[in-house]
Amino acid sequence: MSTATSARPLTAPSSHAPRAGGTPRRSRTRTRLELALLLAPGLVLFVGFVLVPIGVAAFYSLYSWNGFGPLTDFVGLDNYVDAFSGDVFQSAIAHNLIIAALTIIVQLPLSISLALLLNRKLRGRTFLRMVVFAPYVLSEAVTAVIWLLMLQPGGFVDQVLRGAGLGWAVQQWLADPKIVLYSLFVVITWKYIGFGVILLLAGLQGIPAELREAAALDGASSWQTTRHVVLPLLGPTIRVWIFLAVIGSLQLFDLVWIMTLGGPANASTTMATYLIDHGFKRYEFGFGSAVAVILFIICFTFALLYQRFALRRDTDGALTRAVN
């Protein structure tokens, strides 16, 4: 992404200039040289570390291969058929979609309310912002280990609940197949809410105070101002957040792997844990590659559709026109 945006100012003159009529040849060579010089490092990295691995994974995914020795057992699309027809992978996709849906339904309103609250002038605002943002700074592994220990039966969470007289609410957070996915979602929310809040706060800073003042002068209540002035202007930020949150939910791995390994009885398996489980733990690299390709296609399709239909209005003119 970044290579495309950074290249734009350079490509624009080179493609428009000839049409404008007669640029000296030397300057075109110079432009090309600049192009090569500035694009090359990014392009090499992108090709070497993004495009080539994707191609190689797609190639491996057509073989039954345990990772050792030459690729000899060509199986065509069997790995893909196996993946889609397996109960565990189907439920893994469902788990990813549940997390993505919950993220939008629960985290988004929560982030917006917190951001609106923390955007007001109130005592200890900086401190509160820091508190909300702190979990995001922790690494996923540390978060996962801390919550793994706190969610054990009789652990910190249970004790707090019992102390607050909510002993009836105590569950086997990570051991009950019906609950484990939602326990994980709470941890995900705890971890990532700060990121949403910071992003939305930045969006709120960009809304001119004059607009609110004008609305207030016109007699709009605080709720009306928020609903009809602030939220629409926050739209671009919200749409970017949704994009990041859904991609993150589809690729969910670290927290789940450390806290449950996808268990118990595959109740919290995600596409990514399924991939690692089969690719690296079972040494089914061909099959694992097929799962990786599926995961990639799902994410990529979502990204393209979302860019086209949701983000277009925000980026229109900035990205789309220059490419045309």
Next chain:
Amino acid sequence: MRSVHKLSVALAAAATLVLAACSGSGGDASTNGPVTLTWWHNRTTEPMKTIWQQIADDFHKSHQDVSFTIEPLQNEQFQTKMPLALQGSTPPDIFQQWGGGSLKSQLSSGKIADITQASSSWIGPLGQSAKGWQVDGKQYGVPYQMHAVGFWYRKDLFATAGITTPPSTLDELNAAVAKLKAANLVPIAVGGKDRWPDAFYFNYFAIRQCSVDALKKAVEKTELADPCFTKAGENLKAFLDTKPFQDGFVGTPAQQGAGSSAGMLANGQAAMELQGDWNPDVMQALSEDKALDSKIGWFPFPSVPGGQGDPKAVLGGGDGFSCTSRAAKACADFLGHLVGEEVQKKLAATGSGLPVHPAAVASLKTETHKQIAEYTANAPHLQFYLDIAFPTNVGQALNDAIANFFAGQGGPDTIVQSVTKAAAGNK
């Protein structure tokens, strides 16, 4: 546009050249002359990390033309790094090897050295321990220490519950579980989240139910077709029905934190755990109790009535090393040094595993470890953990099926079928 196209072609060409240049290294050092061995071992923590370094330094002193580059890696890293390394042109010369089916999988890389000849002069004392590192009668590595699984228990909690002697039959174990429950104690802790501790139970019920021949045949043919395995699953089910484990055991980690199964035993929150001989070290790290060793005892998995298995057969495995072909001669000499009496005594004294050389048993740190070593040495059959004995994909599928069974999903026949399915290449 066209210029960009040309540019990308040029870049691709340049990238190919760079890649080609990178892969052209690595010479053949199988002939005599100075050689530097790259050694990947899994001892990332003290004291073993330093001990391996000292052993390498000592070997270098007596063999001036052999030096070492040592890279300690965590167990999980071996799973991801070994396939890549063996696929590449410069694999490590010596690397951690658990033997069994994963060794067999690795053989198809064609890079692992056959050290049958090179080891013939010194491998004798290892006896049946060395068998797990053989494929089709050829030696592709050697263990430097063995492991055995059995019940670790708290002597104090047993006393509280009025259990005088450790159970030696399944009935006695069930009675002990009942007594512990009556005393409001958690009878057994199990780290169900990690799956492999669950597998120990199925493995042991199979070892007690099936004859040695049936076990050998199962591993050879990668199937659990003998009815004894289904019976073992039924026995396991009956045992699970007595609800011997802690609450929420399918979500409990085995070794992480005080709430783990090892932590529960270490802190007196559970009375027993079926675990490997390494458990005291794990427990000590999770407890402040300096006198822990004296409070913990060990007894073998009890005998099961009606089974054809030998009640003295033991479940275990080991840590070993394999050589790759580049410097196989020097590597094999070094492995001979590792399993020699002198180094074995040094390793035994650390208590990190059971020595493969019988003469080193006396050097073991605790009486409990001596007891385990003796039991293992006298065992008529050492059964490799089934997940290691089977090819990797089958072993993991089996462990998953067992873990699902612990979580209430599937039955004895799903466990048996998981092996058949995985061996047939089904996911």
